[in-house]
Amino acid sequence: MTDKPKLTTTAGAPWPNNQDSVTAGERGPLLLQDYQLLEKLAHQNRERIPERTVHAKGWGAHGVLRITGDISRYTRAKALQPGAETPMLARFSTVAGEQGAADHERDVRGFALKFYTEEGNWDLVGNNTPVFFIRDGYKFPDFIHTQKRHPKTNMRSPTAMWDFWSLSPESLHQVTILMSDRGLPKSPMHMHGYGSHTYSLWNDAGERYWVKFHFKTQQGIETLSNAEAEEIIGRTREGYQEQLFNAIDQGDYPRWTMQIQVMPEKDAETCGFNPFDLTKVWPHGDFPLIDVGHFELNRNPENYFAEIETAAFSPSNVVPGISWSPDKMLQARIFSYADAHRYRLGTHYDQIPVNRPRCPVHHYHKDGEMNVYGGVKTGNPNAFYEPNSFNGPVEQRDAQEPPLRVSGDATRYDHRTGHDDYSQPRALYEKVMDQGARDRLHGNMGGALVGVPTEIVERWLGHLAQVHPDYVAGVRKVWQEKSRDAGYDPNGLPITGDTPHEAGDEQPHSPTIAAE
Known part of the structure; x- marks a missing residue:
């Protein structure tokens, strides 16, 4: 029989008895000096953290992104160059339900991806639909x-x-998708994913291109009816978790093909619709899909809480060669997602191991919750501000993206007038x-x-x-x-x-x- 690990306190001291509390005599009251009893009870009270306000119920796994196509003319991002392989984390989720909700509910599914690139973390936080309600x-x-x-x-x-x-008639497109067959995917492996927003790519020449990201399931689209989903929920509330975990555990690794749509920067000015409107798709006939590569999920988390529940995805995380757009929803999410993590996980949520970049990290953020790595490590304690004379981290001007072309005065534009909210749902209904x-x-x-x-x-x-x-x-x-x-x-x-x-x-x- 092999020796078992020895139980210790959180401070590393030997723990002599994990069965009986300390009392004053056999029938006496508990003693306050039984610190380990207090520690266990206090820790249990704190084992839960606030759940996500949206996308609380989720399922995830680790994998790798492999680039097999060549889109180097559009972007300088190293993770998107031909032959690149990048470790990643994926988390799928429902939008509205709490953590204890059933997996098989008719709802939009979140499709969040974190790529641990050599230039920093790139997060693509989308859905299984190419549009949204607002x-x-x-x-x-x-x-x-x-x-x-x-x-x-x-x-x-x-x-x-x-x-x-x-x-809110702009919701018509998304509600039509939601109430269609694709509003109830059979499993996380049997649905497409989309960046949904319009993002941008930029290359070494300083040229910007607007882009839509698509991830097409290689397992095929499979959906359920309401009745089929209700039958599954009667058996289990964890159907998605079971299917995703078991598939990977058995070596049946799911894959998605990565594709993009590209629009030259200036073409947005003459486009017949607002290309930054999250309720619209880009017609494939005008903006054909370009193959980029694929990602594969091939490793389950060892600890769900540490690797999935504390995973923090935010569209604010981009790397040189990838950036944002004037999409009003995207601009709002750049702030709100990171701020949600600061509230839920702590000021330095990005230091939690699953969120920590795999490349060197240097910054001047100080103190606060979850500052577990102690900030920058320059070898000189005087380098805690910038600029300084003590060899602290300095800015990288060569990572500066080209300027975003914007025009017009600052005002509140009515997002309900001047928009055609019916043509694209009509095309979906008639032609698809x-x-x-x-x-x-x-x-x-x-x-x-x-x-x-x-x-x-x-x-x-x-x-x-x-x-x-x-x-x-x-x-x-x-x-x-x-x-x-x-x-x-x-x-x-x-x-x-x-x-x-x-x-x-x-x-x-x-x-x-x-x-x-």
């Missing part, structure tokens, strides 16, 4: 409020969701979906509207009518039929009563919708 970060807190629990009932509120969406997919879309959306006040439903149906007559007719038919089956009259009122329910006073049934 185009201005000003509305993000409001949108998320509708996806969380009602302040009075502490239940999810379909009324709040559909009210917000019906008052076959009749079977349309019928399932009608069924999912019509069922999700049951119990929502009629005024809100009619407002939403008015938007669908501007997309396609079959769209509004199909959803209306399902909504009316399922409303009657659920005990509501055509006006959304309970047949057994004559008082409309208030917004937030949700009915006992809970249709599978965007929020968990």
Whole structure:
């Protein structure tokens, strides 16, 4: 029998007894001097940290990005040069549910990637959809409020969701995708990923290109119906975790093909739509997909908390050759994501091992929570500010990106006027979906509207009518039929009563919708 490791205190001292607390006699009270009892109880009280406000329920693994194509004309980023291999971490998630929510819910899936490049960490924080519900970060807190629990009932509120969406026609594109087949992926391995935002690449010549990132699953797209998902949830709430972990554990490593769409910088000025609008896609006919490489997930975390729960992804993390764009949602996320990590994990969240870059790190941030590495290591304690005369880290002017071309005065532009929010959902409905997919879309959306006040439903149906007559007719038919089956009259009122329910006073049934 091999010797077992010896139990110690957190300070390294031998721990003589982990079975019995110290008392004053056999039947006496506990003694305060039993520090290890106090340590165990106090530590247990602190074993949880605040969960993410959004994307709380997630699943992840380690892997590698391999570049097989040549996009060196567009970017100087070393991690994107031909033949480059970069270690990485991926985390997939649902948007709205808490940590204990079920995996198989109809919701947008987060698709967050961290690449540990030799020039620093590059984070690409996207979704499994190429668009989003809103185009201005000003509305993000409001949108998320509708996806969380009602302040009075502490239940999810379909009324709040559909009210917000019906008052925000820019959400049509994303809601159509959400209620379609792809709104419920079978597993993390069977969905595409997108950077979603417009980013930019820049090369050694100082030329900038706008770019969209795509990650196409090599396992194939597979989805579930609401009924199939409900059956799985009846067996397990951890279906995604089980599938991802077991696939990697068994050596069946999932892969995604990396592709990009590219737009020369000046072309954005004459583009027929706003290329920085997160509710829009770039037509592939105008901006064809370019193969870049692929990534593979091939190692499960040894400790989920340390490597997935404390992983911090932020679009603020870019490297030379990759940058941002005037996308208003992206600009807001550059701040909000990093700030969320400072709140949840501590001031120096980037020093947690899973977040720490694999390249040398030198900066002048001081003190605060999680400063576990003690700041810069210059060999001279006097080098704690910049500029200094004591060989402290200095700026790297050769990493400066080219200037971002912007024009216009600082003002608040109305993001609801002058935008076509119907053409792209129409193209998706007419040209991409076959009749079977349309019928399932009608069924999912019509069922999700049951119990929502009629005024809100009619407002939403008015938007669908501007997309396609079959769209509004199909959803209306399902909504009316399922409303009657659920005990509501055509006006959304309970047949057994004559008082409309208030917004937030949700009915006992809970249709599978965007929020968990």
